[in-house]
Amino acid sequence: MTKEAYLQQIDQIIEAGPYKADWASLVGHKTPDWYYQGKLGIFIHWGIYSVPGFGNEWYSRNMYDKEHREFEHHVKTYGDQKTFGYKDFIPLFTGERFSADDWAALFKESGARYVVPVCEHHDGFAMYDTAFNRWNAKAMGPRRDVAGELKRACEENGLVFCASTHRAEHYFFMNPGRAFDSDVNDERYADFYGPAVATPAFVGNTMFATTENVYAEGATKEWLEDWTVRTCELIDNYRPKLLYFDWWIQNNTFKPYLKKICAYYYNRAAQWGEEVTINYKHDAFPPGVATFDVERGALTGISPVPWQTDTAIGKDSWGYTCDNRFKPVRQIITDLIDIVSKNGMLLLNIGPKPDGTITDGETLVLKTLGAWLKMNGEGIYGTTFWKQFGEGDVNNEAGFFRDGEEKPFTAQDYRFTYKGGAVYCFQMRPDGKDAVIRSLCRRPGKDYPIARITLLETGEELAFDFSEDALTIRAVDAFQSEMPICFKIELA
Numbered sequence: 001m002t003k004e005a006y007l008q009q010i011d012q013i014i015e016a017g018p019y020k021a022d023w024a025s026l027v028g029h030k031t032p033d034w035y036y037q038g039k040l041g042i043f044i045h046w047g048i049y050s051v052p053g054f055g056n057e058w059y060s061r062n063m064y065d066k067e068h069r070e071f072e073h074h075v076k077t078y079g080d081q082k083t084f085g086y087k088d089f090i091p092l093f094t095g096e097r098f099s100a101d102d103w104a105a106l107f108k109e110s111g112a113r114y115v116v117p118v119c120e121h122h123d124g125f126a127m128y129d130t131a132f133n134r135w136n137a138k139a140m141g142p143r144r145d146v147a148g149e150l151k152r153a154c155e156e157n158g159l160v161f162c163a164s165t166h167r168a169e170h171y172f173f174m175n176p177g178r179a180f181d182s183d184v185n186d187e188r189y190a191d192f193y194g195p196a197v198a199t200p201a202f203v204g205n206t207m208f209a210t211t212e213n214v215y216a217e218g219a220t221k222e223w224l225e226d227w228t229v230r231t232c233e234l235i236d237n238y239r240p241k242l243l244y245f246d247w248w249i250q251n252n253t254f255k256p257y258l259k260k261i262c263a264y265y266y267n268r269a270a271q272w273g274e275e276v277t278i279n280y281k282h283d284a285f286p287p288g289v290a291t292f293d294v295e296r297g298a299l300t301g302i303s304p305v306p307w308q309t310d311t312a313i314g315k316d317s318w319g320y321t322c323d324n325r326f327k328p329v330r331q332i333i334t335d336l337i338d339i340v341s342k343n344g345m346l347l348l349n350i351g352p353k354p355d356g357t358i359t360d361g362e363t364l365v366l367k368t369l370g371a372w373l374k375m376n377g378e379g380i381y382g383t384t385f386w387k388q389f390g391e392g393d394v395n396n397e398a399g400f401f402r403d404g405e406e407k408p409f410t411a412q413d414y415r416f417t418y419k420g421g422a423v424y425c426f427q428m429r430p431d432g433k434d435a436v437i438r439s440l441c442r443r444p445g446k447d448y449p450i451a452r453i454t455l456l457e458t459g460e461e462l463a464f465d466f467s468e469d470a471l472t473i474r475a476v477d478a479f480q481s482e483m484p485i486c487f488k489i490e491l492a
Contacts (some may be wrong), residue, residue, distance in 0.1 A: 001131070006229045010264050017267030021259040027288040029266060031306045032275030034160055035242065035291075037382045038113030039340055040373075041162070042366075043244075043310055043318075043349035044103075044150075047121050048141070050320040050354040051089040052077075057319030057351070060086045060123035064177035064184060067204065085183030086123065086174070087192055090135075095142035098356025100153035106358065107159060110366035111373035113381075114160035116244055116347060119147050119234060121166050121319075122173040124194055128238065132230050135192045142356075147238055162242035163234060164279075167227055169211075169248050170194045171219050172202035179203075195223065211248045214283065218253025228257045235265050243278045244293070244310075244347075250284040262289065279308060279347075281400075293347075296403040298335070298396040302385045303343045311335065311403050312349035313362045320351040326361040329368040331406035333484060336369075337426045338396065338407075340380055341389040341415040372483055375457035379424030379486045383417035390415040391439040392428070411435075423489040424456070432480040435487065440471040449492035456486040 001009070019025050049059045054077075055070045056062075062070035064081055078084040107115055120126045126136035128147035138145045151161040171194060177184025178198035201210040201217040210216045219227070235243065243265060249258060262278060262285070269276040278290035292307045299307065313332065314324040336346045350362045358366075373380065392413030396402060409428035414437055417424045427435050440447075450471070453462045455478055463474040473487055 003132070003226060003229050006232065007225060010228065010232055010260060013267050014260065014263045017263070018270060019263040019266040021256075021263040023259065023286050023289060026259070026262050026266065027286060029277070029289060030275070031291060032241065032277055034275060035114065035277060035345065036306050038160070039345050039380050039383075040110075040112045040336065041114040041116055041242075041345065041347045042107045042110065042112045043164070043312070043347045044115070044117040044352065045121065045312075045318040045320075045349060046146070046352045046356075047118065047127060047319065048086065048089045048093050048123060048125050049121070050352065051092045053320050053322045053354065056317035056321060057121065059319075061173050061176060064174065064179075064182055065204070066176075066180075081177065081180075081182035081184075082186075085177075085189070087135075087183065087189055090125070090141045093141040093354055095137075095144065095146070095354070095356040098142065098144070098146070098352075100146075100149035101156075103150065103352075103358065104153035104157040104159060106363065106366055107154070108157045110370040111377060112159065112348070114162055114242065115150065115154045116162040116164050116242060117147055117150055118164045118166065119238075120170075120230075122169040122246075124167070124170040124173070124192055128234065130230065130233060130237075132226070132233060133191075151238055160241050161238070162244065163238055163240035164244035164246075165231055165234060166246040167230055168219070168254065169246055171223055171248075172197045172207060175202055176204075195220075211251065212282075214250055214252050216251065218251040224253060224257045228261055231261050232264050235261075235268060239268075239272060239274070241269075241274055241276050242291075243276070245278065245280055245284065247281045247284075247295075249280065250282045254284075258284065279310075295400045297398070297400045298339055298402070299342050299344065300396050300398050301342060302389050306343055306345065308345045308347055309335070309339050309403075310347040310349065312351070313365050314349070314351055315404065318349050318351055320353050320359065324351065324359075324361075326359075326365060328406065329365045329372075330483060332365060332369055333372055334407065334409060334428055335403070336380065337415045337428070337484060338390075340383060341385060341417055341426075343385045376426075376484075376486045378419075379417055379426065379456055379488065383419040383424060386416035386418040386423055388416065388439060391437060394428075414439075421491050423491065425487045425489055426484045427487070428484050430479050430481050430485050432475060434475045435473040435479070436470045437473070438470045440489070442466050442468050442471075451490045451492040453490070454488045456488050462487070 062068035129138040174196040175198040411431040
């Protein structure tokens, strides 16, 4: 199908469906039950950038930018950027040990309920089979439909398949290569490197200020139509139940096309009988249309509507690098608890190696997380928020990119969730002593009588004192734990 024919199809589906390409029609779209109840997903950054494995997943931009260390590294390691450009990593990206079945089995073991591979990153290389981009993993590199294989394996393991596309940012992403004699300027590869728009608005660090300004310079009509068609093709061919976008779609020029994509996606889902949603950042969508996402950050209080944090096990890069540092699993677990207590979900990223294997560090975190969830997941899955998210002095700092170090939780920090007549109280850093929870104290006429309290991971019934000062849960040996513990407080 040509681009023009696809655009006509998009209009026809919107015209015939219940959702129209306007916010009034799209507001109030329901958060999917599978998503809200599942709480935990796996994000996957795997692409050409894993081959150099240096710096981070922005290697494709930074290797052309003389202000970044990737530039010098590239010249020393591979030669100049005209002789060996980013495209020349593709034959080295073979994924010879990639097994979708192994990945899905690990994700299931981790306790995740949904999986979001990056189907196309800012570099413009599609990890799926597409008629609109010859630079794709089915046609070159691994010569496999990575997204298709992963979709099959996920669904066979009871995991929900989703998709992420960062195609919007490719509009300007490779533009540092315009500034000198590099292969980005070779017309033979124009369809790979994209327009690589090199106007002052998108050059160097100015690019960040430009892309954060809704009203700054945006994309052309030709690019936006092409982006719309590619996105809708991904929707049609892979039927993801969640569609994740990165940040630049907030630009004002994207708004008419976002409405079309959203209406098309929601109408298609209605035809399939599926519940779907879209992840967005900043103010790309009005409230009530899709699901807000906070990159490497969190909220400081309970959101009245479901939201999501996306973060990575890796501290330094979303994609594989040879020297990436990994967060301890305790940090991942406390982040998950904190996010869920505030009515959120966690999308946790891994960056596989170029051969398709998952690093030992990330594998250990995922397996340990899964073991903890087997014992404590009742307080996570299918829960909602309580009257307050928690107790204690430690909380998040609001905003994006605030997840670098583990928060200094103490035995006096708790987080609460609720389900089925029970409050689940997580002690974030147990110290082996009685748990004293002051916000759950006896308040005549303002509280609920307590029927019983059990330690979730063992099922052991616990003794407690319920006074006007505090709820005090008497310690047992299992309170000596390196990980958070959970008390199931059943209301009478």
